Amino acid sequence: MSRRRARELALQVLFQIDVGRADPQTAFFQALTREREEQETPGELRERDVNYARDLVLGTWEHRQELDRVIGQYARDWTVDRMAAVDRNILRMSIYEIMHCDDVPDGAVADEAVELAKTFSTPEAAKFINGILGSVIRGLEQGAIRAESDPS
Secondary structure (H helix, E strand, O other), X not given: OOHHHHHHHHHHHHHHHHHHOOOHHXXXXXXXXXXXXHOOOOOOOOHHHHHHHHHHHHHHXXXXXXXXXXXXXXXXXXXXXXXXXXXXXXXXXXXHHHHHOOOOOHHHHHHHXXXXXXXXXXXXXXXXXXXXXXXXXXXXXXXXXXXXXXXX
16 A cells, blocks of 8 residues: 555545544444455555554544634635535545644645545546645645644
């Protein structure tokens, strides 16, 4: 599993949690089990990528109120609850990664988010997501956004 596949897995789990109201731990375990069953070569899942996917799911879900506030700040004429669930979760996960995961460059996160949108949503969604993430990155650089250290 690559980091890209880890993000895809995390997105699928976040979608299931958001839309299906599944428990995060259970949803992740079920998705990981399916991933392992579908592998062509046993042992393809690298533990660090599995851990990364798990951290993305749990961190995104834990910080979703903070992330939704940030999305709402930059999504002109859109409320978070009116967005397509896949787009909402791509944005949540990507903004979580930008704000709370220092080991990945912001531009790489935005590029990956656009690719996720192209794969799982629409070309229009990819442009929308790219625009919001660009604004979020600029907002962080200018100090207009600060990450919350304690999600509540």
